[in-house]
Amino acid sequence: MADTEIVQSYSQNFESWINDFSEWQTRIGFDPSWLGDYRFDIKFDWDTAGNEIEFGDFQGMPKWNRRMQIPQQNIMDAIINMVSVQGDTEFASVEQQNHLLASAPTEYDRKSALRIMCEEQRHGWQMAYLLCTFFGEQGVREASKLLERNAQEGTRILGSFNEPIDHWLDFFCFTHFIDRDGKYQLKMLSTSSFKPLAASMGPMLKEESFHLGTGANGLRRIVKQGVIPIALLQKYINKWVSTGLDLFGTDDSTSAQWAYVYGIKGRYDERESDMDADREHLNEASRELYFEELRKEMVRISKSRKEGEPELYIPSDRFKRGIGKYAGTNYTVHGDLFEGTDDEYEEYLSSVLPTDEDEDKLVNEYMKQEWIQYREWKG
Numbered sequence: 001m002a003d004t005e006i007v008q009s010y011s012q013n014f015e016s017w018i019n020d021f022s023e024w025q026t027r028i029g030f031d032p033s034w035l036g037d038y039r040f041d042i043k044f045d046w047d048t049a050g051n052e053i054e055f056g057d058f059q060g061m062p063k064w065n066r067r068m069q070i071p072q073q074n075i076m077d078a079i080i081n082m083v084s085v086q087g088d089t090e091f092a093s094v095e096q097q098n099h100l101l102a103s104a105p106t107e108y109d110r111k112s113a114l115r116i117m118c119e120e121q122r123h124g125w126q127m128a129y130l131l132c133t134f135f136g137e138q139g140v141r142e143a144s145k146l147l148e149r150n151a152q153e154g155t156r157i158l159g160s161f162n163e164p165i166d167h168w169l170d171f172f173c174f175t176h177f178i179d180r181d182g183k184y185q186l187k188m189l190s191t192s193s194f195k196p197l198a199a200s201m202g203p204m205l206k207e208e209s210f211h212l213g214t215g216a217n218g219l220r221r222i223v224k225q226g227v228i229p230i231a232l233l234q235k236y237i238n239k240w241v242s243t244g245l246d247l248f249g250t251d252d253s254t255s256a257q258w259a260y261v262y263g264i265k266g267r268y269d270e271r272e273s274d275m276d277a278d279r280e281h282l283n284e285a286s287r288e289l290y291f292e293e294l295r296k297e298m299v300r301i302s303k304s305r306k307e308g309e310p311e312l313y314i315p316s317d318r319f320k321r322g323i324g325k326y327a328g329t330n331y332t333v334h335g336d337l338f339e340g341t342d343d344e345y346e347e348y349l350s351s352v353l354p355t356d357e358d359e360d361k362l363v364n365e366y367m368k369q370e371w372i373q374y375r376e377w378k379g
Contacts, residue, residue, distance in 0.1 A: 013140045014132040017147075021125070024091070024147040030098045030117070038118045040125045045202030046195075053193040055270060055277065056263035063195040067134050070194070075262045078255075079194050080135055082265060084142045085157055086185065087127030088149060090120045092161035093174075095151040100171055105367075108377040112214045113171065119207040126200050134196060159322065160243045167363055168372075169233075172222065173240040176215025177294065181247045183208050184268050184290055191270045193263030216297060221373035223304040223312070228366045230309040235354045237312065238333055241294065242320040248287040251324045256282040291317050320349070 025032055053061050058071075070076045094117050104110030128146055131139035149155040154162040160178050165171055186208060190201035222228055249256060257279045259265040267277055268286045278285060294314045302312040316335030318326040330338035330345040333352050338345050354362075 013143075014129055017128055017132055017140070017143050020144065020147050021128070028095050028098065028150070028152070030094060034101070034114060035118060040122045042126060042129050043122075043203035044196065044199040046199050048190070048202045049195050049199035050191065051195075053263040054191045055266050056193070056261045058193060058263050063193055063198065065195050067136065075264065076135070078259055078262060079192075079197065079264050080131065080139060080142055082189065082192075082259070083127050083130050083197060084146065086189070087124045087131070087143075087146045088157045089161050089182065090124035090127065091146055092149070092151040092156040092158075093117075093120050093178075094124075095156075096161065096163070096165045096174070097171060100165065100168060103168070105168060105372050106374055106377075108375045109168065109218070109372075111377050112210075116175065116211050116214060119211070123204050123207070126204065130196055130200065158247060160247055163243065166359070167367065168218070169222070169228070169236055169362065170240075172215050172218030173236050174215070175211050176219055176297070177237075177240045177244040178247070179208060179211040179215060180293070180297075181244050181290060183212060184248075184286055187268055188265050188270070188286065191266040197264075216301065217375075218372070220301050220304050221375065222371065223301060225371060225373045226306045226309075227369050227371040228362065230305055230312060232354075232358060232362065232366075234310075234312055235352060235358060237298070238315045238319065238352050239354055241315055242322070244294075245287060245291065245317055246321060246323040248290065249283045249323065251284055252280055253283045287317070315352075320353075 022032070049063070051063060053059050053063055064070050067076065070079070097113065098117060100113060101110055104113065124146060128143040131143040131146075133139075135142075149157070151162050156162050160174075160181075165174055183205065186201050186205050190198055190205065192198040192201075219233075222233065223230070256265070260267075260277060260279055260282055267273060267282065268289050291314070298312050298314050305312070315333040316331060318329075318331040318335045319333050320331075321327045330340075330342070332338055332348070338348060340348070
């Protein structure tokens with residue numbers, strides 16, 4: 001079957017999944033009428049996907065276009081897992097965010113958030129299409145699970161996608177930090193040996209860039225407005241950065257190593273790098289690139305602060321980590337080992353992370369004012 005025929009061929013399994021998708025929208029409180037004329041199209045960019053496997057032990061061989069070409073069941077299982085995790089994050093973020101539409105600070109922010117939620121649903125729709133179309137009953141089961149897990153119940157696969165997004169400051173931090181991790185994951189899959197997965201990434205990356213821009217722009221507008229104190233804003237940055245770093249997975253990851261061996265997930269800079277991959281430290285390499293990008297972005301955002309306000313910064317990659325070599329060890333936001341008891345460390349955390357009192361003051365005092373710079377929606 002030709003690539004164009006694959007795109008046009010909606011399987012009966014996927015049509016059944018679409019009915020479940022509509023029920024999911026109703027269940028989570030997302031009104032389909034909010035979509036307007038937006039359509040969940042399946043999009044592939046075959047030109048950028050490449051024809052030959054680009055790295056790993058199968059390098060130089062033709063990329064796999066369908067299930068029967070995949071040489072081993074364990075490789076197929078790994079691809080299905082990659083697609084499932086990616087789809088899970090897309091639907092989770094809609095569950096986390098859709099309640100915010102009723103409290104948007106401006107029409108620009110409401111429409112921006114709605115566009116993001118539409119595109120996240122399309123991304124999840126694309127992943128479900130891959131599962132249902134290319135991977136038989138196993139894929140159909142995994143596609144169903146995408147709609148069964150729920151962020152509001154804490155059952156999504158990755159921790160960040162079970163975190164409550166209580167207000168718009170959380171939303172801007174999430175889209176700036178967590179969606180930026182999403183950009184890295186999509187780019188690492190864009191060179192995949194499974195061609196339909198690689199071809200899915202180009203359109204998704206283009207849409208993801210708007211999500212990142214929304215987060216960065218929102219934080220910059222908050223800083224410029226100067227209503228929310230920088231010290232309070234810093235606490236929310238501290239809160240979200242650590243969970244973003246954890247999304248890159250464990251250090252010395254064997255699953256990342258095997259994904260590279262199979263050619264199904266490359267490095268973030270796979271096509272740009274002229275160095276051999278350190279297969280034993282793939283997650284760490286991508287995380288470091290992400291971390292450095294966060295630092296540079298925060299310098300740009302911090303430039304908008306009012307005179308006399310402290311400079312915003314990205315906390316140490318050792319701080320409050322749940323995954324990796326720093327997990328379970330008490331570090332300060334500046335990366336120093338905390339000298340004190342666990343109880344004293346909890347007191348320290350209350351000084352650098354949002355407390356209930358901070359939340360109350362943010363929502364009931366600062367956000368009752370014009371707390372973010374106004375911006376006109378221009379479509």
